[in-house]
Amino acid sequence: MDEKKTELKSEIRRDSNINGILLLIFWVFYFLTYAISWGLAKVLPDKSATSDGIATILVYTFLYPIGISVAVFIAHKLKNRNITEPEKPQRLKDTFRKPEMPVSWIATFIIISIFLAYATSFLTVIITALIGAIFGQEPQSVTFSSSPSLMTSIATVLATTIYAPVFEELFFRATLYRNVRKYGSWSMIIIAGLTFGIWHANFAQIFFAGVVGICSCFIYEKTKSIIPSIILHFIINTIGCFATLVTNYMGIDPSSPEISTISLLENIPLLIALLLIEVTVFSICLIGFIFLICELSGKRENLKLEKKCPEISGAKKAIAYMTAPTMIAAMLIMLAFTIMRSMGISF
Numbered sequence: 001m002d003e004k005k006t007e008l009k010s011e012i013r014r015d016s017n018i019n020g021i022l023l024l025i026f027w028v029f030y031f032l033t034y035a036i037s038w039g040l041a042k043v044l045p046d047k048s049a050t051s052d053g054i055a056t057i058l059v060y061t062f063l064y065p066i067g068i069s070v071a072v073f074i075a076h077k078l079k080n081r082n083i084t085e086p087e088k089p090q091r092l093k094d095t096f097r098k099p100e101m102p103v104s105w106i107a108t109f110i111i112i113s114i115f116l117a118y119a120t121s122f123l124t125v126i127i128t129a130l131i132g133a134i135f136g137q138e139p140q141s142v143t144f145s146s147s148p149s150l151m152t153s154i155a156t157v158l159a160t161t162i163y164a165p166v167f168e169e170l171f172f173r174a175t176l177y178r179n180v181r182k183y184g185s186w187s188m189i190i191i192a193g194l195t196f197g198i199w200h201a202n203f204a205q206i207f208f209a210g211v212v213g214i215c216s217c218f219i220y221e222k223t224k225s226i227i228p229s230i231i232l233h234f235i236i237n238t239i240g241c242f243a244t245l246v247t248n249y250m251g252i253d254p255s256s257p258e259i260s261t262i263s264l265l266e267n268i269p270l271l272i273a274l275l276l277i278e279v280t281v282f283s284i285c286l287i288g289f290i291f292l293i294c295e296l297s298g299k300r301e302n303l304k305l306e307k308k309c310p311e312i313s314g315a316k317k318a319i320a321y322m323t324a325p326t327m328i329a330a331m332l333i334m335l336a337f338t339i340m341r342s343m344g345i346s347f
Helices: 002-043 048-079 092-096 103-135 150-183 185-199 205-221 227-250 259-263 267-296 314-322 326-340
Strands: none
Touching: 002 048, 002 150, 002 185, 002 314, 002 326, 048 150, 092 150, 103 205, 103 227, 103 267, 150 185, 150 205, 150 227, 150 314, 185 205, 185 314, 185 326, 205 227, 205 326, 227 267, 314 326
């Protein structure tokens, strides 16, 4: 039994090392975007909003379709190299299969996930305020406001509603989580979800994205398809995208505590659009809260997951996963970058 436990921990570390390599590859591509941005600034010296939009599209295209595709390709090569009987080689297209759960179940848990994500976002605001009260300064967060123009709007929509939902789900759910899901459901779901939050390297997003990551992994585990998690990711990002676009065109800086009443009154149509977005989010969250109460009170079987590798506890699996050398390196880089950004240090 002890030999089996030792072998299992070794397998978990092996696959965690693969995941760590993939995260490091992504961050190599991410830091290369700084060089690309510098080069584009030389090619597009006019500094107009249109030039910024073009540069943003090129940078995100390099980071998502190219960077993540390279990481996913390497992942499947590394993972399939270690395949043993009776395992079958992983194929990315298998994750686009028809979901095993009914549409009603998927819709219910997408709405619950949206509620949990925004509830976490609200708690993050409270935590941020408490940190500010205790230490005299709140952690700084990355904002996504930009000069309003057609090209910057296209760049925002492309990056947040297309690139992010598709490629982040391919990277995190269809690759990183899929690589380790056989070792345990909840333990690997929580680890993969929290990794997704830390990966954003933005204090305002860590907990929010972490919950989204956990919910997405859970939905993927139940449906065996990333299609529902892509839909969840698309809905959440679309809400944030259009809220950002509206505030940009209204000239509102989300990071500023002062909002001009005049700027609001001068943009009544945009103000109405912003209010409609907020009402929609509140309504979805209210329905999600009701659904969650119903699931917890009478339908707990929907939350049950298959028990995997019961030889060792979930905590020991988590320790084995987090102590893989490349995963330690990736986590340290992501945490360091998050802390630097929170302190206002940028490149």
